[in-house]
Amino acid sequence: MSFLTAENMTGGYGAADILHDCTITAEEGEIAVIVGPNGAGKSTAMKAVFGMLDIHTGSVKLDGEDITKLSPQARVAKGMAFVPQTNNVFPTISVEENLEMGAFLREDDISKTMEQVYELFPILKDKRRQNAGELSGGQRQQVAVGRALMTQPKLLMLDEPTAGVSPIVMDELFDRIIEVARSGISILMVEQNARQALNIADKGYVLVQGRNKFTDTGEALLANPEVRKSFLGG
Amino acid sequence: MEGMEILNALAVFSNYVLVPALTYGSQLALGALGVTLIYGVLRFSNFAHGDTMAFGTMVVILFTWLFQSWGISFGPLPTALLALPFGILVCIALVLLSDKFVYRFYRRKKAAPVIFMIASMGVMFVMNGLVRFIISPKDIQFRDGERFIIKAREFKQMFGLDEGVAIKVTQGITVVIAIVVVIALFWFLNRTRTGKSMRAFSDNEDLALLSGINPDKVVMITWMIAAALATIAGTLYGLDKSFKAFTYFMLLLPIFASAIVGGLGSPLGAIAGGYLIAFTEIMLTYAYKKVAEYMVPGDEWEADSLMQLLSTDYKFAVSFMILLLVLLFRPTGIFKGKSV
Ligand SMILES: Nc1ncnc2c1ncn2[C@@H]1O[C@H](COP(=O)(O)OP(=O)(O)O)[C@@H](O)[C@H]1O
Ligand SMILES: [Mg+2]
Numbered sequence: 369m370s371f372l373t374a375e376n377m378t379g380g381y382g383a384a385d386i387l388h389d390c391t392i393t394a395e396e397g398e399i400a401v402i403v404g405p406n407g408a409g410k411s412t413a414m415k416a417v418f419g420m421l422d423i424h425t426g427s428v429k430l431d432g433e434d435i436t437k438l439s440p441q442a443r444v445a446k447g448m449a450f451v452p453q454t455n456n457v458f459p460t461i462s463v464e465e466n467l468e469m470g471a472f473l474r475e476d477d478i479s480k481t482m483e484q485v486y487e488l489f490p491i492l493k494d495k496r497r498q499n500a501g502e503l504s505g506g507q508r509q510q511v512a513v514g515r516a517l518m519t520q521p522k523l524l525m526l527d528e529p530t531a532g533v534s535p536i537v538m539d540e541l542f543d544r545i546i547e548v549a550r551s552g553i554s555i556l557m558v559e560q561n562a563r564q565a566l567n568i569a570d571k572g573y574v575l576v577q578g579r580n581k582f583t584d585t586g587e588a589l590l591a592n593p594e595v596r597k598s599f600l601g602g
Numbered sequence: 603m604e605g606m607e608i609l610n611a612l613a614v615f616s617n618y619v620l621v622p623a624l625t626y627g628s629q630l631a632l633g634a635l636g637v638t639l640i641y642g643v644l645r646f647s648n649f650a651h652g653d654t655m656a657f658g659t660m661v662v663i664l665f666t667w668l669f670q671s672w673g674i675s676f677g678p679l680p681t682a683l684l685a686l687p688f689g690i691l692v693c694i695a696l697v698l699l700s701d702k703f704v705y706r707f708y709r710r711k712k713a714a715p716v717i718f719m720i721a722s723m724g725v726m727f728v729m730n731g732l733v734r735f736i737i738s739p740k741d742i743q744f745r746d747g748e749r750f751i752i753k754a755r756e757f758k759q760m761f762g763l764d765e766g767v768a769i770k771v772t773q774g775i776t777v778v779i780a781i782v783v784v785i786a787l788f789w790f791l792n793r794t795r796t797g798k799s800m801r802a803f804s805d806n807e808d809l810a811l812l813s814g815i816n817p818d819k820v821v822m823i824t825w826m827i828a829a830a831l832a833t834i835a836g837t838l839y840g841l842d843k844s845f846k847a848f849t850y851f852m853l854l855l856p857i858f859a860s861a862i863v864g865g866l867g868s869p870l871g872a873i874a875g876g877y878l879i880a881f882t883e884i885m886l887t888y889a890y891k892k893v894a895e896y897m898v899p900g901d902e903w904e905a906d907s908l909m910q911l912l913s914t915d916y917k918f919a920v921s922f923m924i925l926l927l928v929l930l931f932r933p934t935g936i937f938k939g940k941s942v
Contacts, residue, residue: 418812444814452812458805461798468795469802473814515813 371396371554372430372523377416379423386412387423387578392556394523395570399545399555401586403562403599404575410558411453413575414527417556418450419443430523445473449521453528453558456512459501463492466500466511470518478518485514488544506537510544517548524548526557542568563600566590574599606763611896613765617754623877623884625773625842628780631876632835633853634860635787635869636828642804642867643824644705646718651832651857653729656850657696658833659840660737662689663744670746678748679771680841690833697829698822700725709821726851733847742845745772765896772842783834784873787827791869796823804867852918856883859921863928865935874936883920886912 370393380386386409394400402410415421417428419440427436430446438446449470458466467485471478486493489510495503500511509529516524529545530538538561546568549555559565566572569586574595582595589595633655640648648654665685669675676684704721751774754766791797796819803810803820811817836850843849860879864871889910895903912920928935 440812441814444812450812452808455806455809458802458809460805461801465798465802468798469810469813469815472795472799515809519814 374417374428375426377423377426391580394554394556396554397549397552398570399549399568400571401565401569402558402573402575408575409578410575411527414525414558444519447522449516449519450525451512451516457500457508460499462497463500463511464496466515467518470515481518481520485517489514506533523554528558528560530561607896610763610765611893613763613767614892617767619884619888621769621773623881625776627877627880628776629835629839630856630860630880631873632780632831633857634872634876636831637857637861638867638872639824640828646715649722650726650729652850652854653726654832655836656733656847657729658689658693659836659845660733661692662686662837666744680745680747682744682837682841686837690830693833694826694829697825701825739847745841776838855918856921859925863924863935865937868937871935871937879921883917886920887914887917
């Protein structure tokens with residue numbers, strides 16, 4: 369039994385379905401990666417898992433509990449956190465306030481978690497008084513991930529965390545994400561940089577037109593000639 | 603003596619421009635803060651804000667009369683200050699009712715901002731009718747207590763000048779209360795969890811929801827603060843000038859001009875905008891004859907005109923012109939608010 373099991377999801381934003389019978393799972397402390405061409409429905413699948421989208425068929429289970437009917441806020445309380453692809457920070461409030469807002473639902477002392485986030489992303493500590501909107505792309509992504517970690521989630525969902533950052537910053541971010549997974553948090557991540565992402569993935573999903581095209585370990589997908597040819601550029 | 607002339611010119615300028623503009627600017631700033639907070643959180647231009655000010659002020663006046671009939675007074679200060687908390691509470695109640703019965707419906711439907719704006723015009727007409735019905739459309743004076751902090755004559759004697767600066771109690775109160783309110787508001791927005799969640803919500807609504815911030819609570823608190831600010835601004839304006847429903851409706855223009863010039867959604871901008879509009883309006887419509895006569899050396903020179911750039915009849919045109927210029931050249935306002 370996986371920690372997250374989103375099974376047979378079918379649904380979309382209105383009249384036409386975007387997802388068709390799509391299944392995504394993530395194991396405890398492991399990294400699951402979704403790759404696929406633009407417009408394949410990767411972001412839509414993430415939103416469906418997080419309850420931001422009506423799916424009329426299928427179910428989402430977290431740690432054995434059926435959460436299909438829960439609102440996104442209720443899912444946050446259950447231990448899920450989501451970093452959207454765009455607009456994932458509060459631009460005109462400070463970095464530290466971004467982290468505080470991430471922990472909005474918590475009633476206990478958040479200073480230790482904040483310290484952990486600063487240990488993971490030391491640059492944020494230096495910039496904690498600066499508005500998040502003034503930071504570079506890579507630093508903003510760190511704020512976004514940091515904000516999501518503030519709820520102490522058991523499942524962290526990242527939609528293209530390395531979009532628009534340099535290769536060096538991307539490697540750096542991937543290292544941090546591995547570190548987060550090592551601490552026992554499950555990661556479900558969408559990535560454009562398919563090759564690098566599958567390299568660190570325990571499990572990979574190739575999504576095409578809202579359907580599961582390939583599902584395997586990251587290693588196996590990287591070795592699969594068909595996947596290489598169509599999705600990894602040879 | 604040359605130095606005296608300059609001091610006299612300065613005194614005239616202070617008396618007719620500086621002090622009135624500081625007062626009027628404080629009133630506009632408080633009004634614009636309410637408009638800008640609503641815009642930041644609820645994302646629409648609230649046309650009912652002027653009439654919200656009128657309603658709150660009306661309640662303050664009714665309580666003032668009640669207290670006066672009981673023989674309660676506030677010494678040298680206006681009784682209206684004692685009535686202010688009650689006016690704020692009743693105004694908050696009315697505004698929350700308007701949200702419950704009007705705006706919430708459109709929020710559930712995720713209506714476009716322009717729909718909200720039109721709905722707010724409806725609320726404006728209802729509030730306006732309510733005020734005229736309850737307290738009449740007439741001009742009402744409700745100031746009592748001492749009139750001056752310092753009289754022009756006392757000022758002249760104190761400094762040995764030919765010209766004096768009079769400071770009215772209402773002017774002093776306006777500036778002091780505006781400062782206190784602004785400090786309290788910024789403390790709330792920047793230091794408390796609820797205030798920060800308001801700013802976060804204004805910044806990025808979707809992410810606020812993902813963080814578990816309760817939108818209903820944020821909206822409610824924003825309305826409460828806006829109603830309190832409206833009542834305070836309206837009461838201070840009414841004490842300083844007079845209360846009349848129509849005047850408060852007309853105040854909507856300079857208040858919106860202040861909020862937009864400062865940058866809609868930016869509290870700091872609303873304050874800057876309020877003073878900018880007030881100073882421009884008063885400086886452009888003031889007759890500089892006397893100031894000029896003091897400033898030009900030689901005793902016998904007399905200005906042959908009033909040296910007034912614009913007739914006071916055009917004071918609302920000033921707000922309008924500034925508004926146009928800002929929208930043309932810097933649509934996000936001085937403090938980079940949301941573009942309109
Ligand atoms: N908010 C939305 N409303 C309607 N259609 C959308 C919305 N977001 C995305 N889509 C559509 O859903 C499909 C999948 O988009 P998306 O999930 O963003 O793809 P990906 O993340 O894989 O690039 C696209 O055809 C896109 O046009
Ligand atoms: Mg996407």
